Amino acid sequence: MRSRLDIRDLFAEAVAGIGTRPARTALTVLGTVLGIGTLVTTLGFSATAGNQIAGRFDAVTATEVTADIPPPAGPDLPPRVEWGALTDLARLNGVTAVAGYARTQPGQEPSVRANTVRDPERVLDRALPVVGATASLLGAARTGVAHGRFFDAGHVDRRDRVAVLGPQAAEQLGVTRVDNQPAVFVAGKPFTVIGILGGVGRANQQELANAVIVPWTTGDDTLHLGPVGTVLVTTALGAAPLIARQAPLALSPNDPAAVQVVAPPDPAALRTGVADDVSGLLLVLGLVSLTVGALGIANVTLVTVMERTAEIGLRRALGARRRHIAAQFLVEATVVGLLGGIVGASAGILTVVMISVAREWTPVLDGRLAAGAPLAGAVVGLVAGLYPALRAAAMQPVDALRGPG
Amino acid sequence: MTDVITLTGIGRTFAADPPVIALESVDLSVRRGDYLSIVGPSGSGKSTLLNVLGLLDVPDTGRYELEGEETTVLGDAARTALRGARIGFVFQSFHLLAHRDVTENVMLGGLYTSAARKGRRERAHAALERVGLSHRRDFRPTHLSGGERQRVAIARALAGNPALLLCDEPTGNLDSANTAAVLDLFDELRADGTTLIVITHDETVSGRAGRRVRITDGYLTQEPL
Ligand SMILES: Nc1ncnc2c1ncn2[C@@H]1O[C@H](COP(=O)(O)OP(=O)(O)OP(=O)(O)O)[C@@H](O)[C@H]1O
Ligand SMILES: [Mg+2]
Numbered sequence: 355m356r357s358r359l360d361i362r363d364l365f366a367e368a369v370a371g372i373g374t375r376p377a378r379t380a381l382t383v384l385g386t387v388l389g390i391g392t393l394v395t396t397l398g399f400s401a402t403a404g405n406q407i408a409g410r411f412d413a414v415t416a417t418e419v420t421a422d423i424p425p426p427a428g429p430d431l432p433p434r435v436e437w438g439a440l441t442d443l444a445r446l447n448g449v450t451a452v453a454g455y456a457r458t459q460p461g462q463e464p465s466v467r468a469n470t471v472r473d474p475e476r477v478l479d480r481a482l483p484v485v486g487a488t489a490s491l492l493g494a495a496r497t498g499v500a501h502g503r504f505f506d507a508g509h510v511d512r513r514d515r516v517a518v519l520g521p522q523a524a525e526q527l528g529v530t531r532v533d534n535q536p537a538v539f540v541a542g543k544p545f546t547v548i549g550i551l552g553g554v555g556r557a558n559q560q561e562l563a564n565a566v567i568v569p570w571t572t573g574d575d576t577l578h579l580g581p582v583g584t585v586l587v588t589t590a591l592g593a594a595p596l597i598a599r600q601a602p603l604a605l606s607p608n609d610p611a612a613v614q615v616v617a618p619p620d621p622a623a624l625r626t627g628v629a630d631d632v633s634g635l636l637l638v639l640g641l642v643s644l645t646v647g648a649l650g651i652a653n654v655t656l657v658t659v660m661e662r663t664a665e666i667g668l669r670r671a672l673g674a675r676r677r678h679i680a681a682q683f684l685v686e687a688t689v690v691g692l693l694g695g696i697v698g699a700s701a702g703i704l705t706v707v708m709i710s711v712a713r714e715w716t717p718v719l720d721g722r723l724a725a726g727a728p729l730a731g732a733v734v735g736l737v738a739g740l741y742p743a744l745r746a747a748a749m750q751p752v753d754a755l756r757g758p759g
Numbered sequence: 760m761t762d763v764i765t766l767t768g769i770g771r772t773f774a775a776d777p778p779v780i781a782l783e784s785v786d787l788s789v790r791r792g793d794y795l796s797i798v799g800p801s802g803s804g805k806s807t808l809l810n811v812l813g814l815l816d817v818p819d820t821g822r823y824e825l826e827g828e829e830t831t832v833l834g835d836a837a838r839t840a841l842r843g844a845r846i847g848f849v850f851q852s853f854h855l856l857a858h859r860d861v862t863e864n865v866m867l868g869g870l871y872t873s874a875a876r877k878g879r880r881e882r883a884h885a886a887l888e889r890v891g892l893s894h895r896r897d898f899r900p901t902h903l904s905g906g907e908r909q910r911v912a913i914a915r916a917l918a919g920n921p922a923l924l925l926c927d928e929p930t931g932n933l934d935s936a937n938t939a940a941v942l943d944l945f946d947e948l949r950a951d952g953t954t955l956i957v958i959t960h961d962e963t964v965s966g967r968a969g970r971r972v973r974i975t976d977g978y979l980t981q982e983p984l
Contacts, residue, residue: 357840357871367870374858668854671815672919673843673871675836751815755850 357673359681368685371658379690382654386694386731387701389644394702394727396636401718402710417450419598420558420616421585421605433581434612435605437570440488440585443604448593453494454582455487456570464541464577466566468527480526484540485565486573494586495562496555502532503549510569515576517545520563524550540566543576558616559586644734647694651738655687659746660758666746667754680747687739688732695731699724761827763923763954764789764812769821771807771977781807782818783977791922794945794955796968804977805958806851806927812956813925814842826922843871847921849929851958853912855900861887861911862896868918879918886914889947891940905932913941917948924948926957930964942967 372379423435437454444452458464463481489507492498505516517538519529529536529547536547545568554562573579585605589597598617602610659666666679703719710717764787771782781804789795797805810816811823814830817838823830826845830838847868855864865883874882887896890910900908909932916924930938942964945955957964965971971982 355840355844355873356836357843358873359871360876363870363876370859370863664852664854665856668850668856669867669871670839671813671842671848671850671854672867672915673839675839675871678871752810755815755854757852 357675357678359674359678364678364681364685368682368689371662371682371686372689375658378654379693382650382690383694383697385647385650386644386691386734387647387698389640389642389647389734390695390698390727390731391701391705392636392640392643392698393730394699394723395705396640397723398702398706398717398719399636399709401720402706402715405716405718417589417591417594418556418558419587419589419594419601421587421601422614422616423581423583423585423605424612424614425580425583434609435582435585437488437582439605439607440582443585443587443601446597446600446604448590448597449587450590451490451493451588452585453488453491454570454585455485455491455567456573456579456581456583457485457565458483458577458579466523466527466541467539468529468547469537469539469544480523482523482526483561483565484573484577484579485562485567486570486577486579487567488570491562491567491586494556494588495559496588497559497562498552499549500552501530501550502547505548505569510571513571513575514569515543515545515572516548516569518549518551518567519547520551520565520567521553522564523566526564538566540568541577545572556586644730648691648734648738651687651690651694651735652741655683655690655739655742656745658686659683659742663749663754664757666749667751667756670749670751670754676747679749680743683743683746684736684739687742688735691735691738692728692732694735695728698731699727702727761791762788762824763791763793763826765822765824766811767822769808769811769818769823771804771811771816771818780977782811782974782979784821785977785979787972787979789954789956791954792949792952794949794967794969795957796965796971797956797958797974798960798965798971798982799974803974805974808974808979809925809927809956809958812923813846813848814838843919844873845922847916847919847924849909849912849916849924849926851927851931853900853908855908855911855915857899857901859899860896861892861898861900861903864900864911865896865915865918868915869920872919874920883914883918886917887911889917889944890914906934906937909933910937910941913944921953923954923956926955928958928960930959930961935963938963 426433440452440454443449463483465479466482467479489505489510492504500521504518509516519527527538529550532547532549537544538547551563554560570579587597587601594617598615601615602613606613669679703724706719707717766785766787769782769785773779773781785808797808799805811818817831825841830841862880862883865886866879869879869882884893884896887893890913892907892910892914895903895907900911903911909929913929930941933941938961949955957968959965971984973980973982
């Protein structure tokens with residue numbers, strides 16, 4: 355023969371016990387609400403903010419590496435990077451496209467004119483930058499041709515006098531189509547226009563839209579554009595930092611330091627940086643509130659136990675074992691903690707969403723956080739209820755029946 | 760008939776300065792279906808004896824056999840189980856839970872026993888019916904008169920279906936009509952085989968009992984009716 359207590363009865367008794375003093379329960383819950391709310395807000399906010407900053411450096415940007423190569427120190431010195439080194443770079447693991455170009459110096463753009471004279475009023479001579487590029491420029495600059503075609507390796511090898519116009523350059527020159535074999539004169543030298551580019555996708559290469567692009571061989575012959583000055587690399591996702599480190603050596607084995615590489619910032623580093631900054635203090639604050647909340651639950655449960663001494667005695671007289679008494683107060687404290695966790699998590703999530711909406715951010719809510727927060731509240735309640743529950747269980751029935759005081 | 764209760768040389772002393780000898784070598788045997796009343800002046804040790812009999816307190820000396828089982832050697836869990844299953848209490852100060860309604864208070868009587876969960880409410884209603892409180896079953900105890908509270912406490916004890924019913928001044932708050940009703944109920948219970956031990960100051964109550972014992976300064980003596 356043993357005393358027993360159905361689990362459903364245990365919960366019913368605990369809930370009834372909590373419901374006895376709603377105002378007190380609400381105040382007790384408040385501490386946990388504040389603690390859990392602060393924690394959820396902090397974690398949710400730093401995740402959201404971190405995502406926001408990382409989002410600016412989206413997946414595309416994160417795969418672009420640009421290398422700038424300064425011209426040789428003297429006119430008779432060899433180029434710092436040979437055109438052929440680009441193929442070495444292209445062979446690196448993680449590289450998806452490589453292109454290089456040499457261009458006219460800013461301020462020394464040659465005058466360019468088209469032969470398509472339709473509007474006599476139009477001033478046809480334009481100073482436009484000229485770019486001598488490798489045939490792989492389209493992919494590396496994330497652009498495409500809107501009309502015609504781009505030059506290929508054959509054009510480069512044959513040193514053909516062909517040109518591809520950036521969309522703005524084409525507009526300025528009045529070239530709208532290429533099927534009629536228009537020509538442009540760059541510093542008086544004729545080039546056949548074989549294509550017009552569409553928009554340029556690579557953010558740091560927008561000036562290509564305004565340029566006249568010719569094979570680098572032809573450019574060197576006719577306009578003395580010189581050795582490669584800029585190398586554009588696209589990489590597989592996540593490979594950019596590694597390629598950025600390897601590129602100088604691949605391009606200029608003798609003098610890697612001469613190559614200046616621009617790589618996207620590491621999003622992971624950004625994310626943690628933000629999390630560290632924003633969260634540190636608030637996280638501590640949340641933990642402090644949670645501790646205060648736990649102490650509140652412990653204190654109130656202890657007071658409740660003392661107040662309900664006679665009830666404990668009665669329950670013992672009715673056959674409740676020590677563990678039944680302990681369980682009841684433990685469950686009461688746990689439910690109070692759980693309530694605080696649920697309300698706190700909801701308030702925290704709401705705060706994160708509202709901040710995000712106000713700043714037009716995308717709220718990032720971790721499911722584990724949403725589920726874990728109420729659980730954390732329950733654990734806080736459980737721990738806080740431990741001592742009062744043991745005190746209640748330790749009471750002697752006779753003493754308890756005499757009541758408090 | 761077998762003895763339900765056998766006390767031999769029970770003593771209970773409370774540590775105080777000077778120590779309070781609440782019970783001194785009490786011998787008592789109670790048979791199944793007995794109706795025993797305990798009388799004596801205030802502070803003589805009646806409640807202390809009832810606590811010992813109800814397994815709420817452990818005597819310092821002596822032996823207490825309940826239904827043939829020596830209880831002074833039992834652990835807390837075993838005593839609790841025996842208490843919950845076999846003994847019902849009606850306390851001097853009712854001990855009703857103020858925030859639970861009458862039915863819920865009575866249902867507590869079967870909460871910790873192996874009685875089926877199902878039908879607990881019905882059993883509570885039946886117990887309330889027996890004490891004539893069906894019309895008050897949804898009330899809060901705080902809204903009841905003293906006599907009604909007493910009867911709720913009795914109903915709660917009955918809900919546990921005890922073999923031994925221990926009552927401390929069960930009619931202390933009742934008028935003569937209600938007292939008579941409670942005494943009739945006791946007679947019924949007795950007829951059903953329940954053993955009753957009642958502490959009382961009331962001559963009518965102890966007069967209806969089958970036996971009477973008196974405690975004076977912790978000493979128990981049998982009294983002729
Ligand atoms: N825990 C305790 N510590 C010290 N003394 C106690 C304790 N419990 C009871 N006593 C003392 O033991 C004596 C007997 O108490 P008990 O409650 O049994 O009296 P009673 O006969 O029930 O009196 P009443 O009729 O007033 O209810 C009293 O003098 C009381 O002060
Ligand atoms: Mg008493």
